[in-house]
Amino acid sequence: MAQSAPTSRSGTGGAPPRLRDRLTIPVLASGGILMAVMQTVVVPLLPDLPRLTGASAASVSWMVTATLLSGAVLTPVLGRAGDMYGKRRVLIGALALMTAGSVMCALSADIGVLIAARALQGAAASVVPLSISILRDELPPERRGSAVALMSSTVGIGAALGLPLAALVVQYADWHTMFWLTSVLGALGVTATWWAVKESPVREAGRFDVLGALGLAAGLVSLLLGVSQGGQWGWGSPRVLGLFLAAAAILVLWWWWQLRTAEPLVDLRLVTRPRVGLSHVAAVLTGFAFYANSLVTAQLVQAPKATGYGLGLSIVATGLCLLPGGVTMLLFSPLSARISASRGPRVTLALGTAVIACGYALRIADSRDLWMIILGATVVATGTTLAYSALPTLILRAVPAAQTASANGVNVLMRTIGQATSSAAVAAVLVHHTSLVGGVPVATLHGYLLAFTMAGAVALVACAAALSIPGDGPSAGIRRARGATRGARDGAMEGA
Numbered sequence: 001m002a003q004s005a006p007t008s009r010s011g012t013g014g015a016p017p018r019l020r021d022r023l024t025i026p027v028l029a030s031g032g033i034l035m036a037v038m039q040t041v042v043v044p045l046l047p048d049l050p051r052l053t054g055a056s057a058a059s060v061s062w063m064v065t066a067t068l069l070s071g072a073v074l075t076p077v078l079g080r081a082g083d084m085y086g087k088r089r090v091l092i093g094a095l096a097l098m099t100a101g102s103v104m105c106a107l108s109a110d111i112g113v114l115i116a117a118r119a120l121q122g123a124a125a126s127v128v129p130l131s132i133s134i135l136r137d138e139l140p141p142e143r144r145g146s147a148v149a150l151m152s153s154t155v156g157i158g159a160a161l162g163l164p165l166a167a168l169v170v171q172y173a174d175w176h177t178m179f180w181l182t183s184v185l186g187a188l189g190v191t192a193t194w195w196a197v198k199e200s201p202v203r204e205a206g207r208f209d210v211l212g213a214l215g216l217a218a219g220l221v222s223l224l225l226g227v228s229q230g231g232q233w234g235w236g237s238p239r240v241l242g243l244f245l246a247a248a249a250i251l252v253l254w255w256w257w258q259l260r261t262a263e264p265l266v267d268l269r270l271v272t273r274p275r276v277g278l279s280h281v282a283a284v285l286t287g288f289a290f291y292a293n294s295l296v297t298a299q300l301v302q303a304p305k306a307t308g309y310g311l312g313l314s315i316v317a318t319g320l321c322l323l324p325g326g327v328t329m330l331l332f333s334p335l336s337a338r339i340s341a342s343r344g345p346r347v348t349l350a351l352g353t354a355v356i357a358c359g360y361a362l363r364i365a366d367s368r369d370l371w372m373i374i375l376g377a378t379v380v381a382t383g384t385t386l387a388y389s390a391l392p393t394l395i396l397r398a399v400p401a402a403q404t405a406s407a408n409g410v411n412v413l414m415r416t417i418g419q420a421t422s423s424a425a426v427a428a429v430l431v432h433h434t435s436l437v438g439g440v441p442v443a444t445l446h447g448y449l450l451a452f453t454m455a456g457a458v459a460l461v462a463c464a465a466a467l468s469i470p471g472d473g474p475s476a477g478i479r480r481a482r483g484a485t486r487g488a489r490d491g492a493m494e495g496a
Contacts, residue, residue: 023196023220024138025147027189028131029097029154034182034189034285035124036158039067041166042118044315046393052175055111058232063118070122072224072416079409080265082133084208087405088199092129092190098124099186106179107341121177125416128155129408132392136404137200138389145337147388148396153333155385160326164319171316204402206319212265214323215254220413222247227420231427266410267403273399276407278469279391280414282349286387286464287418289356293380295426297322300367306437309368309445316438321374325381332382336389345393350466352386353459359383360456364449387462391415394469426451 028329042063045052049060074094080449082090101120102323104113135147169178226243271277298318303310313321339348359379366372392408399407433447 019369020196020198021477023192024198025135025150026198027192028134029150030132030153031091031189031193032151033161034095034185035098035127036155037162037165038121038182039071039104039163040159040188041169042067043163044167044170044319045175045178048170048175049111052363053111053114055110058105058202059115061232065225066115066119067122067226068228068416068420069209069221069319070119071125072122072413073222073418074123075125075416076165076216076266076406076409077417078123079129080213080406081208082126082130082405083202083204083396083403084286084312086131086203087134087137088193088197089129090405091134091136091197092193094123094126094130094278095186095190095193097121098127099183099190102179102183102186109176123414126307128152129392129412130405132396132408133405134197134200134423136401137202137398138198141245144396145341145393145455146334148191148392149333149337149385150330151338152389152392153329153336153385154327155191155388156290156381157326160319160322160329164323167315167319168215171314174332202404208261208263209258209263209265212254212258212261213247215250215257216265219251219254222250224417224420227424230424233430235428247396266406266493269397270403270407273398275472276395278465279394281399282353282387282462282465283391283411284415284418284421285458285465286353286356286384286391288460289353289418289455289462290359290380290384291327291419292426292451292495293359293377293384294322295375295423296363296451296455297377297431297437297438298450299443301373303442304437307442307445309436309444309448315386322368322377323344323373324378328382329385330376332385333389336386339386340390340393344471345390346466346469346471348390349394349469350463352383352388353463353466355381355383355386356459357383357463358451359455360459363452364456367445367448367452368376383459385415387413388492390466422455425454429454454455 046064049055049063050057053060061101078094080115098121104117104120108114108117113410132148132151135144135151139147159197166178170180171176197320221242226241229235230240255268258266258268271280286371299314300309301311301318301321302315303312305312305452336348336352339351343364359382362372362376362379367376391411395407396404429451430443432446434441435444436442
C-alpha cells in the first residue's frame with residue numbers, strides 16, 4: 001500500500017523553508033546537468049582514443065554504445081526500485097555509480113576498463129526520472145510545474161555545456177584530466193544530494209520483479225545493439241537480423257510475463273491507457289527529432305570548406321555553436337511550465353514539437369551561413385524544452401503517485417530508443433549521400449538537408465500524437481492544485 005505524499009516541506013505556520021529545502025531543486029537539477037555532461041564529454045575524444053588506447057576504432061565506439069545500452073536497461077529498472085525502496089536512496093546510488101565510472105576512466109587507458117566504466121555511467125540515465133518523482137512527492141502543486149520543467153531541460157543544458165568543456169580539456173590538457181574533473185563534480189553531486197534531498201515517504205509495497213528486469217534487459221540490449229551497430233555491421237547481416245529476431249521474441253515473452261505476474265516491473269495495463277501510451281509514443285518521436293539536431297549540426301559545421309558548404313570549425317567552436325541552445329533551454333523552462341499550467345501539458349507538447357519542425361524548416365532554408373545554423377539549432381532546442389518539460393507532466397497526471405519513478409523511467413527509455421533510432425537513420429542517410437573531397441568521402445549538403453527533412457517530418461508526427469492524447473484540460477489541473485491547497489489549509493486548521 002503506498003503512503004501519501006506531503007504537500008510541502010516548507011514547515012508550518014508560514015515559516016520560511018530551511019536551507020536544505022531551498023536547495024532541493026538546484027541540487028536535483030545540477031545532478032541532471034552532470035548526468036548529461038558525463039554522457040557528452042567522451043564525444044570529442046573518440047577520434048583520438050584509438051591512438052591513446054591502442055584499440056581499434058570499432059572497439060572505441062563501444063564507449064558510447066555501452067552507456068546507451070546500460071542506460072536504456074537501468075532507467076526503468078532503477079525507476080521501479082525507487083518506487084519500492086526509496087527514490088533518494090536509488091538516486092544517490094545512481095550518482096555514485098556514475099562517479100565510480102568516471103574515476104575508472106581517469107585511472108586507466110585500457111579499452112576494456114574504459115568500456116566497463118562507461119557502462120557503469122549509464123546508470124545515471126535514471127537521475128532525471130527519479131528526481132522528477134521526488135519533486136512530485138515533495139513540492140506543493142504551485143511549485144511543481146516549474147521545477148519539473150527545469151529538471152526536464154537539464155538533459156539539453158548538460159549536453160550543450162559538456163561538448164565545449166570536453167573539447168577545451170582535450171585541446172589543452174591530458175585527456176585523463178577531463179575524467180578527474182567529472183569525478184570531483186560527481187562526488188560533490190553525491191554529497192549534495194545526500195545532504196539536501198530528503199527521502200520521499202511515497203512507496204509501493206511488493207516484491208521486485210527480477211525475471212521481468214532480466215527479460216527487459218535482454219530484449220532492450222538486443223534491440224538497441226542491432227539499431228546502434230546496424231550501419232557498421234550491415235542492416236542485412238546475420239548478426240543484426242538475429243538481434244532483431246531475438247529482441248522481438250524476448251520482448252513478446254516479457255510482455256506476456258508482465259501481464260501474468262501479480263507485481264510486474266512495468267504495469268502494462270497502465271502503459272496501454274491512451275494518456276500514458278500516447279505520451280510514450282510522443283516521447284519516441286520527440287527523441288528522434290531532437291537528437292538529429294545535435295548530430296547533424298556538429299558534422300555540418302566541421303565539414304571542410306572545400307565541400308562548398310562546410311565551415312571547417314574546430315571541436316571547440318562546434319560546441320560553442322550548440323551552447324546557445326543550452327542557454328535557451330534553461331531560459332524557456334519556466335515558460336513551458338506556465339503554458340502547461342494554463343493550457344495543459346498536451347498543448348505544450350504539441351507546441352514544442354511544432355517549434356522543432358519550424359527549426360528544421362530554417363535549417364533547410366539556409367545551412368551555409370553560421371548565424372542561420374545557430375538560429376535553426378536554437379529554435380529546435382527551444383521546441384525541445386517545451387516538449388521535454390511537458391512529457392513528465394503528462395505522466396505525472398496520468399499515473400498513481402507510487403508509480404511515478406517507474407513510469408517516468410519508461411518515458412525516458414522511449415526517448416532513448418528514439419535517439420538511438422535517429423542516430424542510425426541519420427547515419428544511413430548521410431552514408432548514401434557522399435562525394436569525394438580530397439579523396440575522402442564526405443556527406444553532401446543534399447544529404448544533410450534530407451536528414452533535416454526527415455527529422456522535421458517526425459516532429460510533425462509527434463505533434464499529431466500529442467494532439468491525440470486525451471486531456472483533462474487546464475481546469476482540471478487547476479482544480480487539483482486548489483484541492484491540494486484547500487486540503488493542506490484544512491489540515492493546518494484542524495491541527496491548530
